[in-house]
Amino acid sequence: MNLKELYQEIILEHGKNPRNLGKTENFNKDAKGNNPLCGDNVHVYLKLNEQRKVEDISFEGSGCAISMASASIMTDLIKGKSDNEAKEIVEDFLGMIKENPELKNNILKEDDKTKLMCLSGVKQYPMRVKCATLSWHTLVSAMENDGKETTTEN
Amino acid sequence: MNINNIKKEFPIFDEKIQNNDLVYLDSANSSQKPKVVLDRINDFYSKKFSNVGRSIHYLAVAATNLYENTRSSVQKYINAKDKNEIVFTKGATEALNLVANTLGQAILEPNDEILITELEHHSNYVPWHFLRKSKNIKIKFAEVNEDGDIPIENIEKEITNKTKVIAITHLSNVTGAVLPIKEITQLAHSKGIVVVVDGCQGGPHLKLDMQDLDCDFYAISCHKMYGPTGLGVLYGKKKWLEQLPPYQGGGGMINEVKKDRISYGELPNKYEAGTMATAQVIAFDQSIKFLESIGIENIVKHEKELIEYGQEILKKNNSVKLIGNPKERGGVLSFTVEGVHPHDIATILDETGVAIRAGHHCCQILHDKLGIPASARASLGVYNTKDDLDKLNDGINNCKKIFDLK
Numbered sequence: 363m364n365l366k367e368l369y370q371e372i373i374l375e376h377g378k379n380p381r382n383l384g385k386t387e388n389f390n391k392d393a394k395g396n397n398p399l400c401g402d403n404v405h406v407y408l409k410l411n412e413q414r415k416v417e418d419i420s421f422e423g424s425g426c427a428i429s430m431a432s433a434s435i436m437t438d439l440i441k442g443k444s445d446n447e448a449k450e451i452v453e454d455f456l457g458m459i460k461e462n463p464e465l466k467n468n469i470l471k472e473d474d475k476t477k478l479m480c481l482s483g484v485k486q487y488p489m490r491v492k493c494a495t496l497s498w499h500t501l502v503s504a505m506e507n508d509g510k511e512t513t514t515e516n
Numbered sequence: 517m518n519i520n521n522i523k524k525e526f527p528i529f530d531e532k533i534q535n536n537d538l539v540y541l542d543s544a545n546s547s548q549k550p551k552v553v554l555d556r557i558n559d560f561y562s563k564k565f566s567n568v569g570r571s572i573h574y575l576a577v578a579a580t581n582l583y584e585n586t587r588s589s590v591q592k593y594i595n596a597k598d599k600n601e602i603v604f605t606k607g608a609t610e611a612l613n614l615v616a617n618t619l620g621q622a623i624l625e626p627n628d629e630i631l632i633t634e635l636e637h638h639s640n641y642v643p644w645h646f647l648r649k650s651k652n653i654k655i656k657f658a659e660v661n662e663d664g665d666i667p668i669e670n671i672e673k674e675i676t677n678k679t680k681v682i683a684i685t686h687l688s689n690v691t692g693a694v695l696p697i698k699e700i701t702q703l704a705h706s707k708g709i710v711v712v713v714d715g716c717q718g719g720p721h722l723k724l725d726m727q728d729l730d731c732d733f734y735a736i737s738c739h740k741m742y743g744p745t746g747l748g749v750l751y752g753k754k755k756w757l758e759q760l761p762p763y764q765g766g767g768g769m770i771n772e773v774k775k776d777r778i779s780y781g782e783l784p785n786k787y788e789a790g791t792m793a794t795a796q797v798i799a800f801d802q803s804i805k806f807l808e809s810i811g812i813e814n815i816v817k818h819e820k821e822l823i824e825y826g827q828e829i830l831k832k833n834n835s836v837k838l839i840g841n842p843k844e845r846g847g848v849l850s851f852t853v854e855g856v857h858p859h860d861i862a863t864i865l866d867e868t869g870v871a872i873r874a875g876h877h878c879c880q881i882l883h884d885k886l887g888i889p890a891s892a893r894a895s896l897g898v899y900n901t902k903d904d905l906d907k908l909n910d911g912i913n914n915c916k917k918i919f920d921l922k
Contacts, residue, residue: 365867369860369918378855378919400859401876401889424889426857427919487863 368483368490369427372435377427382437386420395500395512397492402429404497406437406504414445419501426493432481433497439474445505452498458482459494517809519818523899525550525806536869539904544689544717544848544895545873546739550806553743556799568794569768569785583794586801587784593804594724594734596751600783601726603750603757604797608716609639611735611750612683614787615712616643618760619681623710626652629678631671631709634660634885635688635695638878640714640735644683654678660885664691664840668699675703681710686718686734690879690893691840692823692848694722701730710756716740720897721819721847723812726751742898743803744796750787757783764789810898819847819896826894826905833909835916839891850877850893856915858892864918865911872908 389407396403404423411417419437423429436455440448447469454467455478465475484494500512523529526548529538540548560582566575568583587602596602605611624630630644634657647653656679658671671682682704687694697718701711711730716737718724726734733756736749752760762769762780766789771779780786807815826849830836839850853861858874865872873893876883883889894908916922 365864365918368863374919399875401880401883402859403889426859428860430857490859490863493859 364483364486368487370480370483372477372480373427373431373483376431376434380421380430380434382420382434382441383422384420385422386418389418389420391504391507393500393503393507393512395496395503397425397496398513399492402426402493402496404429404433404500406433406497406500408440408501408504410445410505416440416443416445416448421497421500423497425496426490428481428484428490429493429496432494435477435481436497436501439470439478440501443469448505449502452502455481455498456495459484459491517806519810519814519898520901522810523901525552526899527551527554529899533869533871534867539868539870539907541894541896541900541904541908542871542873543720543740543897543900544877544893546745547720547742547897548899549744550742550803552802552806553799556802557744557795560795560798565795567791579794579798582798582801583792586797586804589801589804590736590749593808594726594736594751595728596726598754601751601754601757603752603784603787604792605748605750605787606746606793607739607748608714608735608737609643609748611733611748612639612712612714613643614750614763615733615735615752616647616683618763619710619712620647620651620653622760624651624653624680627654627678628680629654629656629676631656631658631674631679631682633658633666633671633684633695634881635664635666635685635691635693635879636683636881637685637689637714637716638880639716640683640685640712641881644681657881658684660691660882663693663842664688665693665842666695668696668703671700672703675707675709679707679709681712683712683714685714685716687715687721687846687848688840688842688879688882689717689848689895690850690877690882690891691842692845692850693840693842694718694844694846697729697731705730717847721816723816732756738796738800738803741800741803742806743800744793746793747796747800754783757787762786762789766790768792815898818898819900822896822900822902822905823847823849825902826896826908829905829909830912833912835921836912839886848893848895850891852888852891853912853915853921855921856919858890860919861892861912861915864915865908868907868911868914870904870907870911 392407402425409418503512566579568580712733713731719736734751738747739745769789862874
């Protein structure tokens with residue numbers, strides 16, 4: 363266990379000053395997510411244009427440093443990607459958080475991958491994995507726009 | 517037994533938890549278990565095991581006697597009038613579900629009102645919520661004040677001629693407020709209202725006297741009283757337990773079973789269907805004896821000193837905001853730290869062996885009212901010391917350091 367690995371500078375910084383916080387104008391897809399165990403919640407908004415590209419993305423919610431940083435970094439990295447690329451990044455991120463040592467996708471630039479890898483510290487804290495993954499699961503729901511609320515407990 | 521030296525009675529404090537000494541501040545969630553309780557479980561399973569109340573062989577009779585001894589010990593400990601007013605359940609949650617369900621069947625009519633409070637744990641709200649759907653019952657909430665207390669006036673003003681039940685906590689698991697159950701019961705009974713008390717936190721921290729409180733039902737969680745998990749106690753006045761229908765059907769709770777009719781057993785069997793948590797009941801006798809050997813007065817005094825010390829040091833810590841400032845606080849210190857989410861606090865404290873709880877503590881109504889999604893909670897048991905609270909404060913300061921707060 364290593365707190366320094368969990369609370370890396372970049373996580374604390376994103377946690378304190380989350381990017382893309384708020385409700386983006388003209389969103390056309392959104393979804394809510396919640397973690398009933400702790401009461402954390404997140405609402406992801408995105409504007410997917412006709413070319414299926416994420417033109418804008420934002421989130422609202424409250425949560426711990428890990429969940430806020432994860433949502434903040436996620437929105438930063440997903441902006442400008444196509445929906446298929448976004449889904450691939452999500453899958454890669456979830457795989458990395460659960461078991462893979464590295465990210466495998468070829469979509470993100472190396473420094474963006476490094477940023478995302480900062481969240482890998484939660485692997486050592488099983489009770490905190492859900493904090494890191496909630497916004498990502500919620501993003502998938504928003505893209506699918508099935509209107510269902512995402513919960514960490516299903 | 518001297519309370520200042522009590523940690524050694526609990527084997528878990530001999531363990532290193534992730535290379536740290538354990539500072540256990542999560543007893544409101546569940547308490548640790550003294551050796552006498554663990555030994556009794558082992559002893560029962562390894563030397564005396566049998567099911568109870570059925571067979572007539574030697575072991576069955578001996579086990580039945582041990583099981584019933586616990587009922588007598590509980591009766592004495594909570595000063596119930598009659599041994600048959602003690603019903604074992606799988607937990608306080610089941611006890612509260614039993615009461616809500618059977619009162620719902622027997623005495624509640626559509627549009628009747630249940631009065632609960634904004635302090636209630638989900639287990640004293642959700643069972644009543646079921647009756648909204650099944651019986652069109654209304655639920656009203658007595659308002660918590662800014663100190664985290666429920667003044668009796670706030671209860672009185674929600675009472676109408678439709679109020680049939682007041683279901684209320686004895687001691688809030690978030691604000692620590694101790695509610696005046698005796699006075700509330702007097703008020704309720706003067707209007708013919710049934711009083712159901714969630715005693716989960718009252719059990720380990722307060723002197724319990726059912727005849728003095730005079731409430732109709734009182735739910736106890738044994739695992740918070742230094743006892744095993746999977747066990748609760750429902751105290752119910754005999755007149756109610758006799759009048760209400762059974763909750764679950766099965767073996768042990770019947771008198772006679774025919775193809776065209778079934779009659780039910782006498783108390784307390786009527787409410788103890790199926791094989792009960794036998795070993796847990798038998799071991800809980802040791803929890804009661806353990807509490808009696810220290811003396812509840814000494815426990816109350818010890819915890820009061822700790823609460824006062826905890827409040828003092830946390831109030832000095834400029835980033836900490838204590839939740840609630842009740843007139844009488846028992847066992848619980850909930851707080852937030854400006855700029856650090858409770859989950860982060862809990863993870864950082866855990867790194868040094870300090871175990872607290874973070875979240876809404878099954879009280880979402882209260883946290884909504886407070887306008888926060890979660891809080892951190894340090895809760896006490898007989899084994900805690902001032903040193904534990906110093907370590908809590910050190911841990912909070914470590915959070916501030918990591919999060920670069922002044």
